[in-house]
Amino acid sequence: MRTGDLYDYALLRVVPRVEREEFINAGVLLSCPMRRVLIARVGLDVxxxxxxxxxxxxxxxxxxLDAIVAICEGRPGSGPIGALPIRARFHWLTAKRSALIQPSPVHTGRCTTPEAVVEHLFDRMVRAPR
Known part of the structure; x- marks a missing residue:
């Protein structure tokens, strides 16, 4: 019995002072190869x-953050990374780096609607608690 398609996701963290290792979550990246989707949802809590x-x-x-969304969507002007296949873009965006925007570790799950998962993760992990 199939319970959904595999997906991978990572959070996008803004690390304004890398030496302090403090960050806020500012987005979610989700890749679902079976559905051929790569989604980025960002929202910066200034x-x-x-x-x-x-x-x-x-x-x-x-x-x-906007450049990451453009790369995920493969928009014109997103450079050579935006022209890569979806999985390669996801792997490039989730590679470890010491920069202003950093990905969390990658996590895996199963879903039937990737867009709904992105919204759920965004609400739970990025939006400030009410």
Missing amino acids: PRLLALDPTVDVETVQRQ
Whole structure:
């Protein structure tokens, strides 16, 4: 009995001062190879980010998050990474790095609707608790 398609996801973390290792979650990446989808959902909580580092360049952070969305969608202008196959884009975006935007470890699950999973993960892991 099939219970859904395998997917992998990672959170996108904004690390304004890498040496302090403090971060906020600012997005979700989800890849579902069987459905040929790669989805990025981002949302920057500026007040939370500024609480970590009042000097962070918010425009740069937002530009980098928007570039990740463009790469996931394979938009024109997303460069050579945006032209790669979906799985290669996911692996490139989730590679470990010491940068302003960092991926979490990759996690796996099963789903029937990848878009619903992204929204659930975004609500649970990115949005500030109410």
